Amino acid sequence: MMRTREQQIAEGVAHVQAVIAAACARVNRDPSEVTLVAVSKTHPAADILAAVAAGVRHFGENRVEEAAIKCPEVNKHLDIPVVWHMIGHIQSRKARDVPSLFQVVHSIDSLNLAEKLSRSLAESGQILDVLVQINVSGEDSKSGLEAVNWEHHATVRQTVKETIQQIATLSGLNVRGLMTMAPIVDDAEQVRPVFASLARLRTTLSEDLQLSLPDLSMGMTDDYPVAIEEGATLIRVGRAIFGARN
Numbered sequence: 001m002m003r004t005r006e007q008q009i010a011e012g013v014a015h016v017q018a019v020i021a022a023a024c025a026r027v028n029r030d031p032s033e034v035t036l037v038a039v040s041k042t043h044p045a046a047d048i049l050a051a052v053a054a055g056v057r058h059f060g061e062n063r064v065e066e067a068a069i070k071c072p073e074v075n076k077h078l079d080i081p082v083v084w085h086m087i088g089h090i091q092s093r094k095a096r097d098v099p100s101l102f103q104v105v106h107s108i109d110s111l112n113l114a115e116k117l118s119r120s121l122a123e124s125g126q127i128l129d130v131l132v133q134i135n136v137s138g139e140d141s142k143s144g145l146e147a148v149n150w151e152h153h154a155t156v157r158q159t160v161k162e163t164i165q166q167i168a169t170l171s172g173l174n175v176r177g178l179m180t181m182a183p184i185v186d187d188a189e190q191v192r193p194v195f196a197s198l199a200r201l202r203t204t205l206s207e208d209l210q211l212s213l214p215d216l217s218m219g220m221t222d223d224y225p226v227a228i229e230e231g232a233t234l235i236r237v238g239r240a241i242f243g244a245r246n
């Protein structure tokens with residue numbers, strides 16, 4: 001018998017939850033410390049509702065235009081709203097649309113963007129949970145604050161520190177932690193140092209700036225078990241739940 005789309009999604013969710021549990025068990029973490037953000041970009045509202053039925057409560061989108069259509073469509077079908085996470089680069093002119101759609105932004109990649117978001121929140125009095133995106137791998141294609149080799153470069157470290165300190169003073173934003181995207185590799189073990197580096201940067205910043213930075217957003221379909229072993233609290237998983245994107 002052919003499985004329905006709903007069954008496929010439910011199986012994807014169950015599989016990911018089992019992998020999360022196994023990864024947590026390997027490093028003595030409680031699975032409740034890891035939030036699964038199902039990355040629903042390019043997939044229709046019906047797929048998101050199927051994932052909700054399978055127990056998912058957090059969804060990630062990477063384009064404001066797409067979210068502006070899908071989020072309201074999904075929300076209107078639900079009594080208990082889900083949590084929407086913005087995980088993609090935000091263009092300046094789109095910043096003011098973000099707070100009405102999303103509860104968490106993972107992709108704060110400049111002070112300028114943070115200031116724009118904070119200003120757009122000032123009128124409503126709303127507070128947005130945010131993570132600062134960090135480029136620890138050094139790939140040019142990755143956005144985020146430049147932090148390659150931060151452990152060996154005092155100036156790199158200092159710039160990151162000062163930028164995050166300034167973001168943390170903005171009234172509309174609650175800085176929850178750091179996010180990174182690892183490079184695409186054949187073997188997930190190759191990106192373990194990237195995740196470990198982000199985790200150490202979090203500890204350093206937290207101590208130096210006296211900020212509680214509870215969250216680490218890292219890990220996607222190909223590498224989330226490794227990210228969990230290195231301390232991820234938010235994993236952003238798309239294909240393992242919804243299948244390949246067109």
Ligand SMILES: *Cc1c(COP(=O)(O)O)cnc(C)c1O
Nearest residue numbers: 039062087220221236237238239
């Ligand atoms: C698309 C995307 C993901 C999910 O990727 P998968 O490989 O489908 O799990 C995670 N994070 C970001 C920032 C993305 O754009």
